[in-house]
Amino acid sequence: MTEANAQRGHTLPVSKWQVLAAVMLGTFMMPLDASIVNTVLPAITDVLHTDISIAQWAPTVYLLTICCLILLWGRLGDVVGYRRVFLTGLAAFTLTSMLCGLSQSIWMLILFRALQGLSASMVMAVGFAIITSAFPARERGKALGIYATGIAIALALGPTLGGLIAQNLSWRYVFIINVPIGIASLLWGTRIIPRSGSKPAQRLDWAGAVTALFFLLAVLVYANRGQDWGWSSPLALGVLAAGMAFGALFIQVERSSAQPMLNLSLFANRVFSFASLSSLLNFMAMYALVFVTPFYLMFVLHYDVFKVGLVMAASPVITLCVAPFTGAASDRFGTRFFAIFGMSISAVGMFLLANLTTSASAFDVAWRLSVIGLGSGMFQSPNNSTVMGSVPVQHLGIASGLLAAMRNVGMVLGIGVAGAVLYAQAPVSATSAPGAFGPGDIARFMTGVRWAYIAGGALAATAALTSLLAAGKLRKPDRRPGDETTPAS
Numbered sequence: 001m002t003e004a005n006a007q008r009g010h011t012l013p014v015s016k017w018q019v020l021a022a023v024m025l026g027t028f029m030m031p032l033d034a035s036i037v038n039t040v041l042p043a044i045t046d047v048l049h050t051d052i053s054i055a056q057w058a059p060t061v062y063l064l065t066i067c068c069l070i071l072l073w074g075r076l077g078d079v080v081g082y083r084r085v086f087l088t089g090l091a092a093f094t095l096t097s098m099l100c101g102l103s104q105s106i107w108m109l110i111l112f113r114a115l116q117g118l119s120a121s122m123v124m125a126v127g128f129a130i131i132t133s134a135f136p137a138r139e140r141g142k143a144l145g146i147y148a149t150g151i152a153i154a155l156a157l158g159p160t161l162g163g164l165i166a167q168n169l170s171w172r173y174v175f176i177i178n179v180p181i182g183i184a185s186l187l188w189g190t191r192i193i194p195r196s197g198s199k200p201a202q203r204l205d206w207a208g209a210v211t212a213l214f215f216l217l218a219v220l221v222y223a224n225r226g227q228d229w230g231w232s233s234p235l236a237l238g239v240l241a242a243g244m245a246f247g248a249l250f251i252q253v254e255r256s257s258a259q260p261m262l263n264l265s266l267f268a269n270r271v272f273s274f275a276s277l278s279s280l281l282n283f284m285a286m287y288a289l290v291f292v293t294p295f296y297l298m299f300v301l302h303y304d305v306f307k308v309g310l311v312m313a314a315s316p317v318i319t320l321c322v323a324p325f326t327g328a329a330s331d332r333f334g335t336r337f338f339a340i341f342g343m344s345i346s347a348v349g350m351f352l353l354a355n356l357t358t359s360a361s362a363f364d365v366a367w368r369l370s371v372i373g374l375g376s377g378m379f380q381s382p383n384n385s386t387v388m389g390s391v392p393v394q395h396l397g398i399a400s401g402l403l404a405a406m407r408n409v410g411m412v413l414g415i416g417v418a419g420a421v422l423y424a425q426a427p428v429s430a431t432s433a434p435g436a437f438g439p440g441d442i443a444r445f446m447t448g449v450r451w452a453y454i455a456g457g458a459l460a461a462t463a464a465l466t467s468l469l470a471a472g473k474l475r476k477p478d479r480r481p482g483d484e485t486t487p488a489s
Helices: 003-007 016-047 057-082 082-101 106-134 137-168 178-192 206-230 233-255 264-268 272-298 305-312 314-333 336-353 361-388 395-425 441-470
Strands: none
Touching: 003 106, 003 137, 003 233, 003 305, 003 314, 016 082, 016 106, 016 137, 016 178, 057 106, 057 206, 057 395, 082 106, 082 178, 082 264, 082 395, 106 361, 106 395, 137 264, 137 361, 206 233, 206 395, 233 264, 233 395, 264 272, 264 336, 264 395, 272 305, 272 336, 272 395, 272 441, 305 314, 336 361, 336 441, 361 395, 361 441, 395 441
16 A cells, blocks of 8 residues: 555555646646736726726736745645645635636726635645655656646646637636636545645744745735836835845744744755756746747737737647656756756747847747747756755645745746836837837837847846756655655556
């Protein structure tokens, strides 16, 4: 009987691969929702009779809530068990998805999207921890590579599925489609995902959780709204200063806490610190691309929303094809080469995108996006394996939450960086509607696009450097279920 079976209290055969599949199915909807809603924003704006500036908070509040709470849920998983946090979040996500779909006003939708983000962060925070606990160290890269494939598929489907729904169905189905998937995931996850006992001696660091919440919220709001407010306006600088104050207070609280939410001693480990930073930089680079490219395809090449989705799918499709193989290869050959070389390839792809012209074809864009997808696919699974393999077993939950936080914070910061660079060159009105372009606007817009891609390339190149700095001998992996014996297949 396997460890998972023993924890569940019966002898039904449950393999590590079933656990992986259950986590993937449950997690699938979260990145899908992060990428799909932007596509149907015009329809939401029209049906709910609101302005785009208000409607934009529907996707924004979702990401902000995830970013601000994900570390809390990761630590809670260490305290009460990963299964409990995962399944509670999954049930709440299914319910709030239905509420989003039934919203009768934009403010109802924004409220329910915030609650949906709260529940999504619970699921995403412990996914890596459940998988890492289920697999022996020698197969960790392969498992995380397959998990990354699921995320890539969700990101790839988002724009295309959103385009189909926007053209053929009500925008409400973007959310309602989660309900049957969520119910199936919850039923299967309840049966498959192993229980992990709570730790009575452990307690949650509420002071650390609250200060971390306000720190992340202030910094991300500044990154997201700074362009509209003015980066150096009193309001923007006040929000940033408040964030820095809460950040300093958070560090002080964590240093004095007997059981901190985020054990700062983990960052004394060079491998953990630089690999986590590499993950953040990777997603900043990727979401600079995700933010800028649809503007270019719609406003310069005049593609409709469905064709934009198809072209944008090139990068995540290549990522999902590559990630499982590089994850498995990193188990055998180590993570160093794949992480460094992968981000170097992504940087080259970004600089190639900067050379696009106003007469580029869909193929010209797609093959460059594929280069970036290749690099990202080479990087993500080995780097995730590096992070998860560099921490003690008792900190798997917070490491899992931190990796998920790096992904989501990177999304927000990447959009903020790319937007700041783009808007510095292109008129804001021109990036609101293609018909707003005036004489000379196309040239300025293309200059902004090129510099935004160059900024993304610089972020990817920096991630290659931090991956090099992270390279080193990992500590001996902790024994996990299946390490001593042949694991279940």
